[in-house]
Amino acid sequence: MEIQRPRGTRDFLPYEMARRRNVENRLRKVAKHWGYGEIKTPTFEHIELFTIKSGEGILGEIYNFKDKGEREIALRPELTAPVVRMYVEELQRSPKPLKFYYFDNCFRYERPQKGRFREFFQFGVEIIGSARPESEAEVIALAVEMLNSAGVKGDLHVGHLGIVRALFKDIQPEHQSKIMRLVDKKDDKGLEEFLDEIRAPDEMRGKLFRLIGLRGINAVHEARELAGDIEAIAQFETLLSLLDVYGMEYTVDLGIARGLDYYTGMVFEIYCEGLGAQNQVCGGGSYRLAQLFGGEDTPSTGYAIGFDRIMEICEVAPQASKRIVVVSFDDTRKEAVVIGNKLRAHVPTYVDVMGRKFKDQISYANTIGASHVVIVGKNELDAGKVALKDMRTGEQELVTVEEVAERLKLD
Helix, strand or coil, rough: CCCCCCCCCCCHHHHHHHHHHHHHHHHHHHHCCCCCECCCCCCEEEEEHHHHHHHHHHHHHEEEECCCCEEEEEEEEHHCCHHHHHHHHHHCCCCCCCCEEEEEEEEECCEEEECCEEEEEEHHHHHHHHCCHHHHHHHHHHHHHHHCCCCCEEEEEEHHHHHHHHHHCCCCCCHHHHHHHHHHCCHHHHHHHHHHHHHCCCCHHHHHHHHHHCCCCCCCHHHHHHCCCCCHHHHHHHHHHHHCCCCCCCCEECCCCCCCCCCCCCCCEECHHHHHHCEHHHHHHEEEEEEHHHHCCCCCEEEEEHHHHHHHHCCCCCCCCHHHEEEECCHHHHHHHHHHHCCCCCEEEEEECCCCCHHHHHHHHHCCCCCCECCCCHHHHHCCCEEEEEEECCCEEEECCHHHHHHHCCC
């Protein structure tokens, strides 16, 4: 019986893993240089961590089970909630702001398609403890810089939920949530039907449809005419002025909703070509979750990059790596093992474990793309040296093992 991998999952072979690690390390480097520290949370959590903010309806998308203690457990479908849970549990009294980044796998039971899998990977960032536009601008600029480091150029759209929510502040909270989910899905027909169902005032309805359709340079001015001179607009203008300081190119888009109740202010999304319908590669915004998880009300801002989606479109190749093969004869195999162990401290080194003849070991070195072979022969050993052969040029010379290590060591 042949057992295949589960639907919606993937195997990553060495070439693809090298490529993914290269991109991952580029993102890490940017995050570190901006002063963010890496964190890691458990792969599974109590299911309430995810249902408490999204409701029982999310259960259809979650991989959940009962453990041996009859506790309801879920594989994490996203990473923001676990990060905030960690903050509430361990870091509430720490000096603010706290700046974190993380990279991990998540799980959702969805229909697999291009750029969407049931096991997928996110690279995320959070600032916890600041509600100021400066933190929001930094997060957006960091997201763009990360994507640039991976060779991905996206179309940045920025909005503000405080402006949209101001229109229906007198509507029941559960109805507000449904409205925002429909806005997020761009479901105008469904939105019209729901507004009819809750008997929304005609004036509010008209303003809402006009507001979520606002795009571009005049959007803020037109939003002020619709929503009034509210604080959210002033905050948004300050944010946009800071994005100008960062040199960001962006489109004001008041139709961004993000679809989750915990987003409170600024929201943004980044789109890229080449991904079909699933063209969003990054999304985030300002939110308040800590109080929901038993902590103090704490402002936060963050985002997640869809790592699998950027891997679909980025053209970053694996980093070129030196790789050598130690080649021996029947009477020098033990010496080859010793020499191979010495070289592994400096460069990736292969030693034959198949009992191949000399010529077949050379052939194997060619097959795996080795840059050099180190030939361990009796005559060379008697001279205290080995033969170092450059597989690209064919040049060969006698050198000591120490000289091989010095020439080929990793930078």
